[in-house]
Amino acid sequence: MKRVLLLFVCVVALASVSCGYALAGRGNSLPSSIVKVGIPPFVNQSTTPDIDRVLTTAVTQEWQGKGKYRVQPDAAGADAVLKGTILSVGLVPLAFTANQQVSKYSIVVTASIEFRETATDKVLWANPSFQARDDYDVAGGVTATDVSAIFTQNQNALDRIAKAFARTVVTSIFEAF
Numbered sequence: 001m002k003r004v005l006l007l008f009v010c011v012v013a014l015a016s017v018s019c020g021y022a023l024a025g026r027g028n029s030l031p032s033s034i035v036k037v038g039i040p041p042f043v044n045q046s047t048t049p050d051i052d053r054v055l056t057t058a059v060t061q062e063w064q065g066k067g068k069y070r071v072q073p074d075a076a077g078a079d080a081v082l083k084g085t086i087l088s089v090g091l092v093p094l095a096f097t098a099n100q101q102v103s104k105y106s107i108v109v110t111a112s113i114e115f116r117e118t119a120t121d122k123v124l125w126a127n128p129s130f131q132a133r134d135d136y137d138v139a140g141g142v143t144a145t146d147v148s149a150i151f152t153q154n155q156n157a158l159d160r161i162a163k164a165f166a167r168t169v170v171t172s173i174f175e176a177f
Contacts, residue, residue, distance in 0.1 A: 030080075030174065033119065036070045037063060038078030042111070048089040048147050054158060055086060055109070058166035066170070078118055082173070085112045087129075089147045094135060105136045107147060107161050115173050125176045132165035 039060050044052035059082065064071050075081045087110045095104035109132045115125040136150055136157045151158040 030124070031117065034069070034079040034117065036072060036078045036080075038072050038075040038081040038118075039063065040074050040081070040083060042084035042086055044086045046086045046089045048086075048151070051089055051109070052086050054162050055084065055111075055165055058162035059084070059169055062163075062166035062170045066174070075118065080115060080117050080124065082113070082115045082169075084114075084169075087111055091147055091150070101138075103138050105138065105150070106133050107136055107150070107157065108133050109161060109165055111165075113169055125173045127172070130169065130172075132161060132168050134161040134164050 039056065042052040042056045042059075044050075060071055060073070063069060063082070072078060088108075090108050090110075092106040092108055093102045093104075094106050095102070097103045111130045111132075112128045113126065113130045114123060116123050134157070
């Protein structure tokens with residue numbers, strides 16, 4: 001009886017050690033041939049001025065934080081290229097005041113993103129309708145009808161959505177492997 005119990009405990013212990021779970025955001029198994037990553041300026045098809053520059057910069061900084069990769073602003077000589085097209089930036093009302101004024105928005109950035117290995121021209125990761133969101137509380141007495149007005153009034157809102165966008169893009173690419 002003791003042997004059966006001991007065997008059961010050992011099997012359970014071994015099974016729990018090799019369960020296959022990993023921490024999210026810790027994956028880093030891109031092909032070893034990728035050392036130089038080109039991140040050319042994103043294309044802006046939205047009505048929000050300068051969002052392409054802000055998001056390109058945020059993604060570049062996030063990628064540089066991964067350590068072992070050299071990031072450059074173009075595709076020339078890169079082992080892989082990350083291209084992005086900002087399709088839209090919109091506001092979704094989340095909460096209202098007693099006077100039916102919007103008190104909280106969700107800012108939604110939709111983009112087409114593609115990460116391609118240049119040697120093989122193989123798409124390693126792509127999402128044609130990638131979305132990043134961030135909530136924004138409207139300051140009392142302020143009315144905003146478009147994202148540009150919010151970003152003009154509050155630089156922190158733009159910084160937060162850019163960081164959320166960059167973190168999600170880069171993490172998605174690394175976790176796809």
